[in-house]
C-alpha cells in the first residue's frame with residue numbers, strides 16, 4: 001500500500017513537470033514515511049526547490065497523507081498510521097495468501113530449465129541449488145502472473161553413456177545396480193576411467209558404443225533406458241521430499257532425432273566450419289571461443305543438444321524468455337548458446353541464472369568422495385538432527401517425523417537461498433539448523449509461535465481498533481507487511497530469491513521484536529483482536545513467503 005502510494009506520488013510529480021527519474025524514497029528520519037529529493041526536479045525544471053515544494057503541496061492529496069513538510073531540499077511526507085494500517089491489514093486479511101499477487105508478468109511465457117541432474121551420476125549439491133533456486137524463481141513468476149514451463153533437462157545423453165555401457169558389459173552386475181543404482185553405475189564409470197589408463201582402446205570402445213546408441217541400436221537403447229529408469233527413481237525420491245515438480249522431463253536424449261535438423265540449419269546459414277575434423281561455429285565476432293557442434297566421429301555435443309532444445313522450446317511453448325538455472329562454471333556455454341542463436345537469426349531472450357559453489361569448511365562440497373555418498377544422505381542427516389533438536393524442545397510433539405522432515409529440509413533450502421545466489425554457500429548443518437538467526441527453522445518457529453496463539457484465541461475481524469496503530473511498535477510491523485508486494489516484484493524482476501528470503505527474516509525479526517514488547521493476549525477484547533489481526537497478517541505473509549521459497553510452514557514444532 002505504501003509502495004503504491006510512492007508509485008502514485010512519483011507519477012504525479014513526473015506527470016506535472018513532464019520529467020523522469022524522480023525518486024520517491026522511504027523516510028529516514030523520525031515521523032517521515034516518504035521522502036522526495038527535490039533537486040532532481042529543480043535541476044530539470046530550473047526552479048528553486050522551495051518553489052517546487054509549494055507547487056506540489058496542493059497536488060499531493062491522498063487521504064493517507066497526514067502532512068507534507070519541506071526540509072533541506074526534501075519533500076517529506078508523514079502518513080496517517082491508523083489509516084495506512086487499516087488499509088494494509090484489511091487487504092491482507094481479505095486476500096490471505098493471495099496478498100502480494102500481481103499480473104505484472106501476465107504476458108510472459110517463461111521456459112525454465114533447472115535442476116537437470118546427470119543420469120548415472122549422483123544428484124550433486126549443485127543440482128540441489130539449481131533445483132531450489134529454479135523452484136523459487138518459478139514461484140515468483142507464477143505469483144506475478146506469468147505462465148511458466150518448468151523443464152528438467154536431464155543429462156541423459158553423451159559419450160559417457162557409451163563408456164557406461166561398455167563398463168557394464170565388461171564388469172557390471174544387474175543385481176547390485178538394482179540395489180544401489182547410482183552408486184554402482186558411478187563405480188563402473190570410475191573403473192572405466194581407471195582401466196582406460198592402461199588400456200587406451202577402451203576409449204574407442206566407449207565412443208563406438210555411444211555412436212551405436214545415437215543410431216538407435218536396440219541393445220544399447222535397452223541398457224541406456226534401464227540406467228535412466230534406475231537413476232530417475234532416485235531423483236524422483238529427492239524431488240518428492242523437496243516438493244518440486246516439473247512440467248517436462250525431456251532431457252538431452254529427447255533431442256536426438258532433432259539434431260540433424262539443427263546441423264542442417266547451421267549449414268544452410270553458412271555458420272559451420274571444419275576444424276581438425278570437428279565441426280564448429282566460429283564466435284570470434286563475439287570474442288568467444290568456437291562452439292563445438294560435432295566431434296570428428298560425428299557424435300553430437302552438449303551445445304548441439306542445447307541448440308536443438310531451444311528451437312524445440314520456441315516452437316512448442318512460444319516462450320518470451322528462457323531461463324537456465326545452472327552453476328556459474330557454465331557461464332561460457334550459455335554465452336556461446338546466445339551467440340550461436342543470434343548468428344542463426346533468432347532473437348531469443350536467453351538468461352543464464354548462475355550461482356556459486358557449495359562449500360564445506362571452505363572447500364568445494366562434492367557428494368563424490370565426500371562424507372556423504374548421496375544427496376539423500378545429506379538430507380537424511382539434516383532431518384535426523386532436526387528431529388533431535390525438536391525432541392529436546394518439545395518432547396510431546398505429535399508427528400515428530402513430519403515436522404523434522406520439514407525443518408531439516410527447510411534448513412537446507414533456506415541456507416541455499418538466503419544469500420545472493422552468485423556467492424558460494426557455506427554448508428554447515430549445525431548452523432543452518434539453529435532456531436535463532438538467519439535460518440529456515442527460525443522462520444518456521446516464528447510462524448509456529450503465531451499459530452499457537454491463534455489456536456487459543458479466535459480472531460474477530462469486526463473488533464479491531466486501528467487506533468493502536470498510532471503506536472510505533474505496531475506501525476513498524478505494518479510498514480514491513482506493506483512492503484511484501486514490492487518485495488515479490490523486485491525478487492522476481494532481479495531473479496534473486498534472496499531478496500524475498502532476507503525480507504522474511506526481517507519480518508520474523510519484526511514479529512519477535514513486537515512479541516517481546518507487547519503482550520498479545522490482553523483482557524480488552526478490542527485490543528486483543530487488534531493484536532490477533534496483526535499477528536494473523538504476519539502469519540499469512542510469512543507462510544506465503546516460505547511457500548514461494550519452497551519451505552514447508554508448520555503449525556507446531
Ligand code: ARG
Nearest residue numbers: 113116117118153155306326
Ligand atoms: N546436466 C547439466 C550438468 O549437470 C546441466 C544442464 C543444464 N541445462 C542445459 N540446458 N544445458 O552440468
